[in-house]
Amino acid sequence: MSHTQFLPINVPEVAAAAIVPLILLMSFYFYARSKLAHAEKPVAEGSPENVTATWLVAVAMGILLMLLALRAAAAHSLVSTVTNFFDSSLVLAILLLLVWIYYRLTHQLRDFAPFLLPMAAALLIVGLTLSFTSERHFHDDNPWTLVHVISVLLGFASFAVGCVAGVVYLISESQLRQKNRTQWTFPRLPPLDRLERFTRHCIVVGFPLLTLGAVSGIFRAMEDPHALGHDWWFSPKVLLTAVAWLVYASLLHVRLAPALRGSRCAWMSIVGFVLLLAVLIAANWMPHG
């Protein structure tokens, strides 16, 4: 495998990437407004707010795809798009928007889909910030590196969607407890049990990817102990990953731990994802990534 070179980020690219979170947040705002203004579902779907929101996401998606294509072309390698924080965050945001498109087209979780937009915006902001603090990228020839990075990226996207489902679950639950339905901020969210099932599905998809990412990471470290240092077992990155792995593993075994239903499942999906974000930040600051 050839060395992949990190392509420095130029100002227009940063500006283009920075505008996307704003567009996504605006789109989410219009979705929320359309739901509030038109409590009746069929009206909300065709409302001007909803149409505006959809167009905004299309624009954001266009910018992201164009950026990624330009950077891949400049680096003469598609692999380069997953080997640094800036490009990875672009890929993550695109993955989340693809999930958004899929669920916008389905009936079951259509009202959940807009909540993916703030998450995509947040991931872009984190990716941009981290790419400013370091220009870290993977550039070894170890075949485990690519497996590690790709599986971690896909797993991360899956857990991000699960985290959003957890947040939506908690919003819906708190609205139900509030009882005054006329004052709900987000009327007509998917049923709680559907959201919980969906959270678990995301974890079912993300868990093997996380496991594969962790195992490939271990192999990579074992093959080249100098790359990560000798005490890598006790690094925050590894320990946090282990905790996140345990959190997600416990959620997969609802029969063994039935108490982890409902809001607890939602909270744990959020906690697991926050731990993975911490791993990302730890990886950024560790001397050997």
Next chain:
Amino acid sequence: MESMIPHSYNLLMVGINYRTAPIDLREKFAAGTEQTRQILGRLRQDFPHAEFVLLSTCNRVELYSAFPVGKDLSEAALTSQLAAIGGVAKDALSPHVYTRRSAEMVEQLFLVASSLDSMVLGETQILGQVREAYQIACQMDVVGTMLHAVCQRALAAGKDVHENTRLSEGRTSVAGVAVELIGEVFDSLTDKTVLVIGAGKMAGIMLRRIMAQKPRRLLVSNRDLQRGASLAEQFGAERIDFAKLDDGLAQADVVLTGTSARDPIITSARLKSLSRARQYRPLFIIDVAVPRDVEEDVGKLPNTFLYNVDDLNRISSHTRLQRGGELEKSHQIIRRHMEEFVAWLGARNSGPIVKALYQQCREISDRELMLMFAEHPELTVPQQDAIKKFAHRLVGKILHTPVTQLGNHTVIDRRLQLATAVKELFRLTDEAAKAEHADAAKQGENPSDTAKHP
């Protein structure tokens, strides 16, 4: 608004309701028919000149009063009377009391009677409660001209709102709201178990809607075995012994309860002890019982959602009304009734003034004619008659325009201002007051035929 009400009366209401006072305070004011009679009897004794109506429901206690000017009852005094009804200290009650005066008092009773001030918009029970309060006051002989008119118009307004808007329809969709809320928790009921505790009418109505969602299992548990059996048979449900209710609760995903038990039958501790048996599954509880069957703390347990009949009613009426614009329509009806009532008051006010004005002018005319005839004895009787006719016609012609203006002015406030001006310009005060009192004494002159003057 103040000027709409005749100056000879002061209207004042003090009260507490579900918005201003907690339930434990309101409970102290719960007065049955007999107790209301006693209270009104005491008020009649203490304030023989005033009129009273006491409206006491589980959501409000309001003491309406009307008294002639000069026999005023202060707000503080009326609040003391209200405090005495509940047997609470006036200082403890005062922060929860609201006051309505004059036209605002009239409007308040209109809003109450039409359920626009109710916790459950569109409820019809309140109209019956206002009618009963008025009837008791009539029986106790503490209503007079003014409160007869106010109460009768309020009952008409309430009836009008209920009959001519879809305000009351919200109540029928309470079961629909319950099903919608269940849909916020469960994707489908086809793999869920529904447990019904009790076999009341309300539970039956709700159950019919829930059964349309085709739950996998339906369990019925009732203290009265026969009634439970009939409900179980009607919906093809499995019966569960009331003593084994825990088994049912462990299996249920949705619980619908509506027993007549005095104490809660589903407590937080009971459900907590069943958590493991329930595998921490979500539970949706609908409590249609009054007093409640389910402890309020149950709604705070994880994965447990509790809605009682008040919650459902509130959601049902608000959503429906906001969509249909029925609320605005209802308020328009109330405004129309207020205008008609005030117009009636205006007409009632201007009548004696017009009468006194004509009388005064004719007296002046007659006096002057007598003087003229004495000074001119040469005038023949036919000539005198002709002059008399002329004088009377002249008085009539001169007064015609102002009197018409007084009676037909479309703006009520302006009409009352004119009436006051006429009284002052012609110094009619005493005469008009006399005429007004004489007029009011005629029973049946106002909307009530049994009116008593204070």
